[in-house]
Amino acid sequence: MDHDTREMLLDTAGRFFAERCGKDIVNGVEKGTWPADFWKEIEEMGLPLTAVPEDKGGVGGTIADLMAVLRLAGENAVPVPLAETALANLLIAAAGGTPGPGPATIVLGNVSFDNGRLSGKVDRVPFASVADRFVAVANSGGKPVVAVVDKANAKVTATPSHAGEPYGTVAFDKATCAFSGASAVSAERALELAALARAMQMAGAADKVLATTVEYSKQRVQFGRSISTFQAIQHMLAELASCVAATIASAEAASRDADEGGLADGGSFSIAAAKTQASDFAQRICAISHQSMGAMGFTHEHILHHYTRRLWVWRRDFGSESFWGEKIGAAVAKAGPQALWPALTSSRYAA
Amino acid sequence: MSIPKLEFPPFHLPAEAEALRGEVRQFLKETLPGLKSEDRFSSWNTRSSEFSKALGKRGWIGITWPTQYGGSERSFLDRYVVTEELLGNGAPAGAHWVADRQSGPLLLRFGSEEQRQAILPKITAGECYFSIGMSEPDSGSDLASVRTRAEPVPGGFRVNGTKVWTSGAHHNHYCITLVRTSGQHGDRHKGLSQLLVDLKTPGVTIRPIINLAGRHDWNEVTFSDCFIPEECLIGNEGDGWLQVTSELAFERSGPERFMQNFHVLRELVRVLGRQPAGRAASILGRIVARLWTLRQMSVAVAGMMQGGKSPAIEAALVKDLGTIYQQDLPEIARVLAESDATTEDDMADFLDVAQYATMMAPSYTIQGGTTQVLRGIVARGLGLR
Numbered sequence: 001m002d003h004d005t006r007e008m009l010l011d012t013a014g015r016f017f018a019e020r021c022g023k024d025i026v027n028g029v030e031k032g033t034w035p036a037d038f039w040k041e042i043e044e045m046g047l048p049l050t051a052v053p054e055d056k057g058g059v060g061g062t063i064a065d066l067m068a069v070l071r072l073a074g075e076n077a078v079p080v081p082l083a084e085t086a087l088a089n090l091l092i093a094a095a096g097g098t099p100g101p102g103p104a105t106i107v108l109g110n111v112s113f114d115n116g117r118l119s120g121k122v123d124r125v126p127f128a129s130v131a132d133r134f135v136a137v138a139n140s141g142g143k144p145v146v147a148v149v150d151k152a153n154a155k156v157t158a159t160p161s162h163a164g165e166p167y168g169t170v171a172f173d174k175a176t177c178a179f180s181g182a183s184a185v186s187a188e189r190a191l192e193l194a195a196l197a198r199a200m201q202m203a204g205a206a207d208k209v210l211a212t213t214v215e216y217s218k219q220r221v222q223f224g225r226s227i228s229t230f231q232a233i234q235h236m237l238a239e240l241a242s243c244v245a246a247t248i249a250s251a252e253a254a255s256r257d258a259d260e261g262g263l264a265d266g267g268s269f270s271i272a273a274a275k276t277q278a279s280d281f282a283q284r285i286c287a288i289s290h291q292s293m294g295a296m297g298f299t300h301e302h303i304l305h306h307y308t309r310r311l312w313v314w315r316r317d318f319g320s321e322s323f324w325g326e327k328i329g330a331a332v333a334k335a336g337p338q339a340l341w342p343a344l345t346s347s348r349y350a351a
Numbered sequence: 352m353s354i355p356k357l358e359f360p361p362f363h364l365p366a367e368a369e370a371l372r373g374e375v376r377q378f379l380k381e382t383l384p385g386l387k388s389e390d391r392f393s394s395w396n397t398r399s400s401e402f403s404k405a406l407g408k409r410g411w412i413g414i415t416w417p418t419q420y421g422g423s424e425r426s427f428l429d430r431y432v433v434t435e436e437l438l439g440n441g442a443p444a445g446a447h448w449v450a451d452r453q454s455g456p457l458l459l460r461f462g463s464e465e466q467r468q469a470i471l472p473k474i475t476a477g478e479c480y481f482s483i484g485m486s487e488p489d490s491g492s493d494l495a496s497v498r499t500r501a502e503p504v505p506g507g508f509r510v511n512g513t514k515v516w517t518s519g520a521h522h523n524h525y526c527i528t529l530v531r532t533s534g535q536h537g538d539r540h541k542g543l544s545q546l547l548v549d550l551k552t553p554g555v556t557i558r559p560i561i562n563l564a565g566r567h568d569w570n571e572v573t574f575s576d577c578f579i580p581e582e583c584l585i586g587n588e589g590d591g592w593l594q595v596t597s598e599l600a601f602e603r604s605g606p607e608r609f610m611q612n613f614h615v616l617r618e619l620v621r622v623l624g625r626q627p628a629g630r631a632a633s634i635l636g637r638i639v640a641r642l643w644t645l646r647q648m649s650v651a652v653a654g655m656m657q658g659g660k661s662p663a664i665e666a667a668l669v670k671d672l673g674t675i676y677q678q679d680l681p682e683i684a685r686v687l688a689e690s691d692a693t694t695e696d697d698m699a700d701f702l703d704v705a706q707y708a709t710m711m712a713p714s715y716t717i718q719g720g721t722t723q724v725l726r727g728i729v730a731r732g733l734g735l736r
Contacts, residue, residue, distance in 0.1 A: 214733055214734070214735070217735070218734075218735070228735045229735070229736070231727075233735075234726065234727065234730035234735045234736060235723065235726040235727075235730065237730060237733060237735060238668075238671070238725075238726035238727070238729035238730045238733070239671075239726065241357055241668065241729055241732075241733055242668050242671055242672050242729065244357075245357045245358075245359060245648070245665075245668055246644050246645075246648065246672060248358065248359070249358075249359040249361075249644060249647050249648045249651060250640075250643070250644040250647060252359075252360070252361050253361040253644075253647040255361075256361040269643075270643075272636075272640070273639070273640040273643045273644065274640075274644075276636060276637055276640035277640050277641060277643075277644045280637055280640070280641070321633075321637055321640075322633045323633075324636065324640070325632070325633040325634065325635075325636030325637040325640065326629050326630075326632045326633035326636055327636065328632075328635075328636030328637075328639050328640060329627065329631070329632030329633055329634065329635035329636030329637075329639065330626075330627070330629075330632040330636070332620055332635060332636065332639055333620060333623055333624065333625055333626065333627050333632060333635065334625050334626070336620065336621075336625065337617045337618070337620040337621040338617075340616065340617055340620055340639075341439040341440065341613075341617070344439075344639070344642065344643055344646060345372070345435070345439070345646075347643065
């Protein structure tokens with residue numbers, strides 16, 4: 001995708017999300033209403049196929065193109081499995097399959113593939129109860145396999161996330177697969193890509209939290225003046241802006257590194273660092289924003305919680321700061337003190 | 352709804368800069384072991400004229416300046432790499448640091464041809480060191496309130512007043528001094544100028560101000576009817592404020608604002624051993640992720656500066672985040688080491704390092720612009736003031 005095409009895609013997607021993904025849709029999903037028309041429009045725009053090659057019926061974009069779309073989705077609290085479906089489609093295409101339509105989700109965890117059948121059970125699968133199919137990167141005799149299971153062949157226990165999104169536990173018991181193929185990426189790598197997607201969604205959501213809070217503070221009048229003119233509020237918002245800028249900067253850097261380094265292992269260290277950073281800053285971002293917006297921001301009526309609740313939930317998705325932090329810390333410790341600086345400057349785990 | 356965006360577009364240091372990194376690392380590997388280090392607790396605060404001269408010989412001081420003044424006419428990004436390698440490897444770069452970072456660039460931009468020719472080649476040789484004469488007893492964050500007065504007299508200025516927190520004045524050759532050359536105390540930004548003051552000038556008295564750690568870095572510098580020749584005025588009379596604000600961008604944006612106590616992190620890695628428990632590894636990894644993010648942001652700011660932008664707000668934001676990180680680091684490291692260090696010997700040594708870093712930490716969010724001043728700048732960037 002050339003620069004102009006990419007800009008056009010992002011401009012179109014950004015405007016579409018902003019116009020179509022209103023409060024009604026986000027709150028509707030929380031109440032259990034699947035926004036079928038909204039999803040259909042997303043598919044018509046080709047967004048779930050952003051990073052699928054053109055010869056597989058996709059848009060032919062890069063990982064970075066997809067991640068940029070997902071940042072916009074995060075900025076608008078898009079309450080459908082766009083990230084999950086787009087990653088699933090990317091995995092299927094890279095395993096030699098052809099992605100189909102409909103919402104999908106990815107199942108990353110302890111699942112195994114034997115004699116053409118998938119077994120295992122994974123908790124907290126995003127959008128499990130609205131997905132038409134499940135795409136797992138499973139272990140098959142030590143080798144990764146991409147396996148696709150239709151929802152009819154899986155057992156889903158709905159456990160909505162605290163952000164009101166339809167998460168759930170998915171169990172496969174020697175499930176028949178609609179497709180399977182040798183995976184181009186390891187299960188660990190699939191998790192990295194999913195973590196990157198969430199980090200970018202978090203960057204988008206954080207950006208929206210900042211914009212919402214700044215706007216509110218300018219309009220809200222107390223003691224006869226906008227609260228944005230109080231130094232106490234200004235300093236809080238400056239700190240908020242710093243945390244948000246850091247979240248965006250780390251996610252964007254990881255997206256670039258993933259893209260440049262290639263599907264198999266690009267940006268491995270950067271992704272771990274970015275997801276750690278996004279998860280670590282999420283609480284400060286939410287706390288400052290809520291404090292600045294007072295009781296208004298604590299209501300269900302206001303949209304702020306669409307973003308802060310997602311940030312809180314997304315911290316845990318596809319590896320928390322504890323998970324990715326441990327991965328980085330263990331690697332840094334193993335390589336020893338002298339390897340730390342070279343690792344930081346090259347954005348790589350020490351060899 | 353739209354607010355000004357504070358973006359830090361990912362930026363790659365170019366191949367030339369990365370090639371230079373290899374050269375700098377090799378140089379440091381060869382040079383550092385032979386130097387006696389007066390302490391291992393800081394880098395840009397530790398002075399070694401021997402080291403500065405060796406670095407100057409390689410052409411790595413004033414690296415961006417024109418060759419006619421001893422520079423190498425390399426990019427700002429090459430300078431960034433040299434700077435971060437000095438910090439990352441704990442090189443004693445304190446003697447020439449201020450001259451390279453802001454005094455030289457100031458003279459290059461505003462100084463007279465005579466000043467440039469007389470001073471810049473000595474800086475690039477690693478032989479000429481500078482202090483910053485901005486703060487005064489009654490003038491800290493509110494810099495425009497300086498009282499030091501330079502009264503025009505035939506052939507120059509008669510200077511009276513006092514500067515404080517003047518780092519290294521007892522070692523350095525010059526102090527670029529912010530003075531009031533016209534108008535009254537209440538005129539704020541108007542009537543301020545900067546003078547290139549030779550610290551050996553009669554009437555200049557330098558007294559130590561010892562910091563809480565017992566170190567003599569700071570000084571009080573008093574001027575008593577001190578005659579400064581007119582050729583030492585930098586730029587035009589009355590341009591002092593413009594000069595100072597342009598210097599502050601250099602002072603704030605560099606990697607020293609998050610790499611100052613990098614040795615604490617390296618020492619922490621050492622004492623945790625090669626296989627720390629999961630919880631300890633996780634905390635370590637979270638610190639590393641934070642530092643990595645700061646570096647990505649700082650490199651992005653360097654990229655903006657190389658691209659001709661003046662990212663003052665972005666620089667303030669990175670300094671704010673960086674210095675808070677530097678304050679958190681010794682505390683997180685100390686607590687973690689208390690529970691998870693692997694050997695007793697290492698531990699005693701590490702706690703010494705961490706204690707010292709803890710004592711130094713309050714200075715990070717004061718020098719070069721307090722957190723509160725920086726947040727005011729960021730708030731302005733958000734359109735709040």
